[in-house]
Amino acid sequence: MASKLETEELTRVVDGERIVDSVSVRIPTAEVVAVIGPSGAGKSSFLRLLNRLDEPTAGTVYLDGRDYRELDPLALRRRVGFVPQAPALGSGTVADAVTVGDRLCDNPVDDERVDRLLERVGLAGYRDASVDDLSGGEQQRVAIVRTLYVEPEVVLLDEPTAHLDENTEARLEALLEDLIREEALTCVVVTHDTDQARRLSDRIVRLEDGRVTQVGTPQEVIP
Amino acid sequence: MSEDALATLVEHASDPAVITGFVQIAIAVVLAAAVLVLTYLRDLGFGRELITTSSRGLVQIVATGAVIGLLLAAHIAWASVVLAFMIAAAAWISHERGADLPGSFRASLLAIGVGSAIVIASMAVAGAIERTMRDLIVIGSMVIAMAMKTNSLALERFTDELSSNRAEIEAVLSVGVPPERVVSEHVSTSVYASLIPILDRLKSLGVVSIPGLMAGMIIAGANPIYAAQYQFVIMLMLFSAAAVTSMVSTLLVSRYVFTEAKQLDNDVLESIDA
Numbered sequence: 001m002a003s004k005l006e007t008e009e010l011t012r013v014v015d016g017e018r019i020v021d022s023v024s025v026r027i028p029t030a031e032v033v034a035v036i037g038p039s040g041a042g043k044s045s046f047l048r049l050l051n052r053l054d055e056p057t058a059g060t061v062y063l064d065g066r067d068y069r070e071l072d073p074l075a076l077r078r079r080v081g082f083v084p085q086a087p088a089l090g091s092g093t094v095a096d097a098v099t100v101g102d103r104l105c106d107n108p109v110d111d112e113r114v115d116r117l118l119e120r121v122g123l124a125g126y127r128d129a130s131v132d133d134l135s136g137g138e139q140q141r142v143a144i145v146r147t148l149y150v151e152p153e154v155v156l157l158d159e160p161t162a163h164l165d166e167n168t169e170a171r172l173e174a175l176l177e178d179l180i181r182e183e184a185l186t187c188v189v190v191t192h193d194t195d196q197a198r199r200l201s202d203r204i205v206r207l208e209d210g211r212v213t214q215v216g217t218p219q220e221v222i223p
Numbered sequence: 224m225s226e227d228a229l230a231t232l233v234e235h236a237s238d239p240a241v242i243t244g245f246v247q248i249a250i251a252v253v254l255a256a257a258v259l260v261l262t263y264l265r266d267l268g269f270g271r272e273l274i275t276t277s278s279r280g281l282v283q284i285v286a287t288g289a290v291i292g293l294l295l296a297a298h299i300a301w302a303s304v305v306l307a308f309m310i311a312a313a314a315w316i317s318h319e320r321g322a323d324l325p326g327s328f329r330a331s332l333l334a335i336g337v338g339s340a341i342v343i344a345s346m347a348v349a350g351a352i353e354r355t356m357r358d359l360i361v362i363g364s365m366v367i368a369m370a371m372k373t374n375s376l377a378l379e380r381f382t383d384e385l386s387s388n389r390a391e392i393e394a395v396l397s398v399g400v401p402p403e404r405v406v407s408e409h410v411s412t413s414v415y416a417s418l419i420p421i422l423d424r425l426k427s428l429g430v431v432s433i434p435g436l437m438a439g440m441i442i443a444g445a446n447p448i449y450a451a452q453y454q455f456v457i458m459l460m461l462f463s464a465a466a467v468t469s470m471v472s473t474l475l476v477s478r479y480v481f482t483e484a485k486q487l488d489n490d491v492l493e494s495i496d497a
Contacts (some may be wrong), residue, residue, distance in 0.1 A: 014489075053393055055484055073485040078399035088390035101398030104405065142395070150398050 002064075004029040005080070008118075009059035010049055012042075012210075019045045021210035022059065027154070032180055032187040034197035034204045036221075038140065042210035043190040044085070044120055047156050050169045051080040051189060052191065054178075081152030085159045087136075087143035094134070095127040099140050101150045106179055110149075117199040137168035141175070148179075157189045176200065194222050225457070231296035232289065258406035295356050302359040306343065308366055310336045321476060322377025323494040330475035331378070335370040338468030342366055342460050351456055362457065364463045365436075369421065373465035374472050377417035381473050384409035385480060385487075386495045392487060402481040410473045417469040421462050428458060 005027040010161045012020040020042045029034050035043045044185040048054045049064055052073050068076055078101070098117070099109045118124055120143040131139060140160065147155060160176060161169040177200060180187055191197050197204050197218065204213035204221040214221050234423045235241065255277060262270045294305060314332035321327035343363050345350075385392070388409060395405045428434070429451065433441075437454035441447050481493050 042371060051397060052484055053397065054489065055482065055486060069484075074399045075399060077397055082394075082397035084390060084394050084397070086390050088394040090388075090391050090395075100395055101400060104395065104400040104407075115337055146394070 003027060003062070004031075004064065005061040005188070006062040007050070009072065010046070010061060012045055012049060012054060013057040019210050020025035020049060020056075023207070023210075023212055024059075025205050025215060027186060027188060029186055030184040031184075031203065032185075032189060032201045033165065034201035035188060035190045035205060035207060036192070036194055037129055037213075039049050039192065042106055042214065043192075043207055043209040044158050045210075046191050046207065047082070047158050047188060049079050050156055051082045051155075051192065053077075065163065066187065078150050079152055080154045080156065081147035081150060082156045083143050083147045083160060085162055087131075087139040089131040089139055089142055089146070092127050092131060093127065094123065094131055094142055097131050098127075098146050098149050100110075100146065102129060113149060114145075117148055120179070121145055135168070137172055140164065140172060143174070143177075148183075154186045154188070157187060159190055159192065161191075161193070189219045196223050226295055232293055235289070235292040252277075267420040269383070285331055291360065294360055297356060299354065299356055299359070300451050302356055302363070305360055306339070306363045306367065307336075309367045309399075310339055313341065314374075315376070316412055317371045317374040318446065320375040321382055323491065324378065324382060324480060325488070325491060326479040327378060328475055330472045330479070331374050334468045334470075334472035335367065335374055337375075337471050338370045338464040338466075339363070339367045343463040344455075344462055349361045349461075362460075365457065366460055369461040370464045370468040373417045373421065373469045376420070377413050377473050378476065380416040381413040381476060383412055385492065389487065389492060396485065396487070401429050402485050403477065405478045406480075413473045414466075414469045418465055421458075421465050425458055425462060434458070 003026045007023050010020055010023040011018060023046060025033070035046060036071075037043050045054065046124055047203055049056050052061075052068060061098050062081065064075065072106065090100075095111075095114055096103070100116050101107075102109050114127060115124070121144060123138060123141055123145070126134070126138070127140075131142060134142065144157075144160070157176070161172050164172060173196060178186065180200070187200075189197070189200055191200075203219060204214075204216060204218055205212055255273070257275075259270050259273055262268075262273065294301065295323065314328060314335050317335065318328040318331040324330075324430065343359065343366055346352045346362075347354050347359065352362050385406075392405055392409075396402065400469050425432075434457075436457055437450045440450035480488055482488050
């Protein structure tokens with residue numbers, strides 16, 4: 001299958017430390033790749049490089065075979081969406097948070113899409129609710145909808161269920177699994193939870209000290 | 224020093240008002256000394272600081288008075304040089320508040336310069352302030368001081384906004400919003416926060432306090448209604464300079480905190496957090 005995203009010797013050095021070290025991986029279209037590894041392995045740093053929230057010190061990323069440094073960073077980020085670990089929704093209503101990508105770019109807001117996506121994540125009727133009144137799980141779902149609203153070709157998820165209680169985590173994970181399969185999304189999921197990685201992904205990349213130490217199917221990487 | 228300037232200095236120094244001034248200082252010193260005795264008796268421990276601070280203040284203010292006296296005798300063209308020096312000094316002092324932001328001195332210099340220059344020049348051209356060394360220097364310094372204070376507050380608030388809203392800023396960048404739009408809300412918040420002191424002064428004008436200029440004019444025998452009107456003119460000038468300064472400086476630094484690839488500059492954020 002053709003690579004949607006491909007990293008080539010992707011490296012990021014901060015204060016002399018190689019937090020992402022020569023990572024070369026392929027992320028095929030409509031495949032879910034989980035990135036696992038111990039704390040401080042460089043998982044989140046690697047993810048931030050994929051939509052150029054941080055700048056690689058060396059190496060690059062190819063999106064549909066094109067070096068992403070040739071693309072406008074704003075256009076790149078609409079194609080490669082990022083759901084951060086903390087929802088960071090700001091203040092205002094759920095609809096404000098979801099449509100921020102259009103509102104601040106003076107694009108027309110697609111109300112139908114907002115309603116459809118909110119309904120899909122179990123938040124029908126929440127569009128006018130204040131984000132401050134939502135639970136942690138609900139806020140995380142709004143953050144996912146905010147990313148999906150701009151119709152990205154790739155979705156990057158950074159510890160999507162971290163900081164949630166067990167029940168909420170299970171429900172959100174089930175929702176993610178459904179969304180990914182139904183929408184045939186190309187996904188990169190960073191998680192510290194190996195069971196979650198096994199359940200959600202088609203392939204797993206294990207990082208340690210910024211380097212890839214293992215790549216394979218869930219069965220190969222997590223026996 | 225030219226002979227004219229020297230003659231002006233001597234003339235000012237030998238004015239009977241200066242002798243009266245020293246008598247008034249002596250009375251104030253007696254009052255301060257009484258306070259000093261009280262602090263000694265109560266063992267409050269800031270007597271030495273009171274003496275050094277007051278002595279330094281006396282030297283500074285008398286020296287300033289002498290310099291202003293000299294400047295008043297100079298050609299009006301010197302006003303622009305003096306005001307430019309004040310603007311540069313104000314920018315240097317103010318940029319410390321946003322020292323972790325790249326280009327904060329450049330932004331402060333431009334912002335305070337533009338804010339002050341527009342207001343001073345337009346009011347001088349319109350005749351709201353007299354085109355004399357006295358008015359240009361005295362009122363100009365008030366305008367520049369207000370621009371400096373507002374600039375400092377704006378930079379400080381913008382630094383806080385960046386630091387405490389980093390996750391939200393990056394989340395919005397991640398859906399393809401241009402950096403200037405992402406931080407526009409934080410720029411507005413910083414501008415408003417920096418203008419609160421001058422807005423409060425406008426709100427409380429004549430109710431909570433009688434501003435110094437108006438009080439001085441009334442004591443000097445001016446018509447109180449005209450003194451009030453003139454004070455209002457000055458307050459609006461200060462507000463205008465403050466608002467322009469705050470908008471220019473936050474807009475400029477908000478551009479400097481992003482990289483060419485439209486990322487938040489990590490070095491800047493780490494420096495702020497440190």
